[in-house]
Amino acid sequence: MNNIKCQRIESDDVLKDCAEVLVKAYNSEPWNDNWTKEKALEKLECFYNSPRFIGLMVWEEDSLVGCCIGNIEPYYMGDYYYVKEMFVSPEYQNKGIGRKLMESIKKELNEINIKTIILFTGKDFFPYRFYLKSGFSEMEEMRMMSFGETE
Numbered sequence: 743m744n745n746i747k748c749q750r751i752e753s754d755d756v757l758k759d760c761a762e763v764l765v766k767a768y769n770s771e772p773w774n775d776n777w778t779k780e781k782a783l784e785k786l787e788c789f790y791n792s793p794r795f796i797g798l799m800v801w802e803e804d805s806l807v808g809c810c811i812g813n814i815e816p817y818y819m820g821d822y823y824y825v826k827e828m829f830v831s832p833e834y835q836n837k838g839i840g841r842k843l844m845e846s847i848k849k850e851l852n853e854i855n856i857k858t859i860i861l862f863t864g865k866d867f868f869p870y871r872f873y874l875k876s877g878f879s880e881m882e883e884m885r886m887m888s889f890g891e892t893e
């Protein structure tokens with residue numbers, strides 16, 4: 743692909759564009775969610791405004807095509823980066839953009855001595871395989887839990 747560049751999200755001006763990509767990515771396979779642009783923007787603003795936010799975005803020419811959104815969280819064994827959302831526009835998926843985002847965030851984190859990344863994902867779909875291929879492993883001892891409606 744031509745002219746791909748990966749940059750830090752340094753201003754909330756781009757969050758609207760990021761929200762549009764989020765909506766396209768999660769309203770498609772495998773999740774088929776029902777995000778609206780407004781709710782997606784609210785979610786991204788929530789992370790952007792949290793302490794120690796780090797977000798990356800990938801541009802192809804002048805189109806925003808993918809993002810990695812998260813925060814650094816304190817932990818007694820060493821702070822970690824928590825990926826809250828990672829998404830690539832469906833028409834750009836499976837072309838190496840996710841890999842580029844992942845390599846870039848690992849590099850950024852390495853520079854500030856953050857050694858650990860955590861995230862949650864569904865176990866039955868290709869994003870799970872994407873993370874395995876990116877070097878992640880399952881935390882067998884952990885279970886994600888909820889109370890009340892999630893579906």
Ligand SMILES: CC(C)(COP(=O)(O)OP(=O)(O)OC[C@H]1O[C@@H](n2cnc3c(N)ncnc32)[C@H](O)[C@@H]1OP(=O)(O)O)[C@@H](O)C(=O)NCCC(=O)NCCS
Nearest residue numbers: 767828829830835836837838839840841862863868869872
């Ligand atoms: C998961 C996601 C971020 C990966 O980004 P991407 O740009 O598609 O990933 P890449 O092209 O870098 O692919 C890397 C690997 O992931 C796997 N992969 C990616 N997309 C795939 C697809 N549609 N079907 C099967 N495997 C896929 C491939 O195994 C690929 O490795 P390979 O090139 O060696 O075969 C992206 O597909 C996405 O946004 N999905 C929808 C939103 C989502 O599920 N986000 C994660 C939620 S936790």
